[in-house]
Amino acid sequence: MHDTDVLIVGAGPTGLTLAASLLQAGARVTLVDREAEAANTSRAAGVNARTLEVLEAVDVTRRLVKEGLEAPRFTVRDGATTLLSVDFTGLPTAYPFTLMVPQSTTERLLLDRVRELGGDVVRPKALLTLVQDDAGVSATFDDGSTVRARYVVGTDGMHSTVRTQAGIGFTGGAYAHSFVLADVHLRGEKRSDEVRLYWASDGLTVVAPLPDGAFRVVAPVDDAPEVPSAEFVQHLLDARSHGGSTVTDVVWGSRFRIHHRVADSYRRGRILLAGDAAHVHSPAGGQGMNLGIQDAVVLADALTRVLAGGPDSALDDYAAARRPIAVQVVALTDRLTRLATMPRPLRPARNAALRVVGHLPWVTRALASRLSGLVYR
Known part of the structure; x- marks a missing residue:
């Protein structure tokens, strides 16, 4: 029974x-x-195109899209310079974007x-x-x-x-770096349809829009604080992004470590x-x-x-x-x-190589297909 x-x-x-x-x-x-x-x-x-496709079967996709923010671009930047740009708009799907929700x-x-x-x-x-x-x-x-x-x-x-x-x-391991995650409000930040990954000499930072007007900030930081303050996030953005944005408040934040394991x-x-x-x-x-x-x-x-x-x-x-x-x-x-997260002395060479690779259409198309999950259909 x-x-x-x-x-x-x-x-x-x-x-x-x-x-x-x-x-x-x-x-x-x-x-x-x-x-x-x-x-x-x-x-x-971030909910990708393939996930939105499969959730149609349980009638959840339309509800998600209604409450989310469509981000049709993903860029890798060094300050104000774009090294690589991935455009999802040409993908063969009804959802040519990352849904930020x-x-x-x-x-x-x-x-x-x-x-x-x-x-x-x-x-x-x-x-x-x-x-x-x-x-x-x-x-x-x-x-x-x-x-x-x-x-x-x-x-x-x-x-x-x-x-x-x-x-x-559960085979695998963990990375040495700790990471900071913070959802913040930014004054002076206007672009809201693009997920940006900054590869600066001081380190990586992700800045992604959220539907309520906040921005998600993620960055590897040695000895990251358990709860990041507005001042701490501001320092990260000043050192690693294009500048010009002011953190007015932190909605939520945490510290985490990354594992890589498969059952x-x-x-x-x-x-x-x-x-x-x-x-x-x-x-x-x-x-x-x-x-x-x-x-x-x-x-x-x-x-x-x-x-x-x-x-x-x-x-x-x-x-x-x-x-x-x-x-x-x-x-x-x-x-x-x-x-x-490669060693700091190697980062300028890495960025220079990425700038060259980023101008190859087949590379950006392949990245779009993989990041969207459509390659796993």
Whole structure:
């Protein structure tokens, strides 16, 4: 006897997308999260074209586009000089842009859809153990309850309890640099349709617009403060960007370290992984949340087929399709991160080389296809 068809552990964007997709297909779904309430910070802020395409299937794309800000360009700059410009407007998609929207908004809209389909998130509910057999998986929780499911999916992040309980390794490492993330209001900053990456001698800084008029600033900083102040962010922008902007206030900020890891397997019997439980990497290129949402849509299709009596091998097909993509993304973001954080004496030569490469149309087209996620169709 099963309490549910699929137990999903973790209610971030990946878990919510998986729940909505399965509910829409008629599956019984239990979605749990260890936190008492969803995070209200922006965290991941860019939704790419491929993600917008796949979210059409659960009727979330139109809602996201309504609340987001379209950024059709991505540029790499050295001060006021543009080294490389990626234009998404010519891509073969209905969404030729990066949609800038706070992760909290993405999660809210996905949760709205889950509830419309008859589901919800049970929280706070922390997984303790998983025991699987030929017929299903038994999960126990910190509140003393148990859930019997036909399948369990871990969408519970880098420190996944599901992955640990399944005995799946998480191979990789961490970068030496710490990073600062801050959402700030800027006086004197007018351009709002472009994500800019500054590769200055003093280091890298990303400046990206958000739909509420704020800007996302991300930068590697040795000994970064846990909560960046307006003065600290101002110093970064003065040293690394084109100047001319004044930080009036910090809406939200944090410090983080970057890992690059991929799960050794995406499946162990009736237990599966998706999203950050399966792969984590540098935010360079804005692929993390997008990759997880795309995992969820592919996995939902596989689970729907199996639940309807299809061959169990569909779950292996999911793992075989998605894990190589994660390996590619980790490799790409690793190269971008190492380029961006290379030793200071080498940075002028790096920028000069990028200025030459940036004038090659095939290079910018290939980057547009990869950053948009369309290369993974």
